Amino acid sequence: MSPSATVSHQDLRGFIARCLTSCGMPAPDADRVGALMARADLMGQDGHGVFRLPMYIKRIRDGGMNMLPEFSVLQDRAATALIDGDNGMGHLVMEHATQLAMEKARTTGVAWVGARHSNHAGPASLYAMMPAQQDMIGIYMAVGNANHMPPWGGTELLLGTNPIAVALPSSNNPPIVLDMATTVAAYGKVKTAALRGQQMPEGWMIDRNGDPLTDPTKSAEGFLLPIGGPKGYGLSLIFGILAGVLNGATFGRDVVDFNADSVSTTNTGHMILALDIKAFADPDVFKADIDKVWQELKTSDRLPGASEIRLPGERMHSVTQTRTRDGIPLPVQLREKLAAMAAELGVQPL
Template sequence: MNVPHERVRAQIEVILQSWGMAPDLLATTVEAMVETDLLGVDSHGISMLMTYEKRWHEGTLKLQVHPRIEKQTACTALVDGGAGLGHPVSAFGMNLAVDMAKAAGVGIVGVRNSHHFGAAGVYARIAARRGAIGMVTSATRGVTMVPTRGAAPVLGTNPLAFAAPAKRHPPFVLDMATTTTAAGKVKVYDLNNRQLPSGWVLDAKGQPVTDPKQGFDIVFNQPEGGLSPLGGSPEMASAKGYGLAMMVHILGGTLVGSSFSPIRNRTQKPGDPDDIGHFFMAIDPAAFRAPGEFENDLDDVIDVMHATPAADPSKPVLVAGDPEEAERQRRLRDGIPIPASLDTLIRGICERSGAAYLLS
């Protein structure tokens, strides 16, 4: 069924309220989760509530603690996420980075002691809306990526997002996993019982898996097999994707002092937080160009890309951010699709938490 975004917003809100989340943290989280679903990133919006419920019941997720700046210079800051959901501290971190960029030309904020933050592109868009270039990376909790020549996963789907403001066009927004696909997309294919594209998930022998339930089990439950690195094959392309994932973890994990999942999974005690790290960078174009020149030039670049002759005239050339913006307009008009299997899971959360069920 397609559900109006206002109803999805209300459903997420009453569930988080039932868990006792602080009102200001709740508002930021709901906004980020609904925006994620509107953009068509179904793996990281309302469908994440089951995971958040599990972390909350385990005691690893704190819903009352606010982000705290641990150290700060003119253009850098390190923020403690307080073991809370990653959405509030990520919005805080990116806005802080933009504030510093407006004053010093560039701002860089590292976050430690956080949890899952949804879609990286949501936070990169914050910078673009405020007239800055934004870049976001993050470590992950899950260990799902099989390295080049490997048979067992080591890294997560470490995301990378980049956004740049234009004037006539929507911002350029690249939002990607460093695996061939995000782990959450495998979950979405399982929820919808859709066959997986070959090459997304590999078994313990490195062979592609297309059955959605088998793929889900490999990615989320089994110690061998997993997601292929960005580039899949041949080996050199796969190695570059694996190297990109390492780069993202270095910025979003090692630099800020957060955990590396394979090590944490061996040492984590019951009740320990996930300690996920994030990285936010903002650049003020006015530090390099006269006001408006950067945005005008980016508009011209996007115009050239859109004017490129299409191999298929029915499928015009797109730039990063176009598909998500088009999907956002569709979903604002027609609603957010909720598969029956996901609806059943949300009903279960409502029953367990005492929150009202509001999706239909």
């Protein structure tokens, strides 16, 4: 393939599923994970899609992840639940948790489901958008799978990127989807920059002397910066407590760096909240009101030099349309890595 070659969403989904099946994952589960991972790439979440597959495969082959998990409900009330993912693939754990939250929300109006003993699950928006497709509002939080940030004013890495995603449906426009890490940049973007041989902009990371760090290959020498200074630190702390500590999942010094350790159980924590719009308003009226919000913001006065005003999720929707039509671009270094992995697994390459 040439450096500019692309792959279709379906071909990428099938490739991921083949690789996972070769490692002992049941075919239906592998297909679901393949669909979710390929969806991440389709949406432009390149740091959370097939880019992560070699790491997942290594963890599976090293015995760090359970290919035959049995999910269990540890706590169950009308509007809440706590599930144990039995060290299964995070995508499967969180899809299960999200389905449970939506089922409960149809009766109670709102439901919160926490998960523990899970693993990395890809981009936060995958799960927040599931309720939005069912006339609900979705809110997702997670504990990052490695600590890349100290508390404000400190140097010990005790916090992760601890993301949040919120998705709200509309009628005639894409859903509003906020998907953000509590750091200026998600660590996946640092790894992607290293893979592509690119430098990081100043403001993503600093070293332990407080000086800017722009070489992604030296990221271990520093740490990520929180959004908004101490405010981002506070958000990371609170989101980590809600998705981790509350669920009996790892947090702080107990977090396993899945970039460096492919054997130890990560006990990753997540939470998903589903809010049924019908509990507050007619869904059609609400979605029409969201369209009005779109119109007001998009047509509002702009600063000199600003070409447009965009809403959260707008770029994701545009990228999804483009990649659905033209294919998903993969950097040459990643394609080579995936080809080598496919040969090692004995599966058909991309």
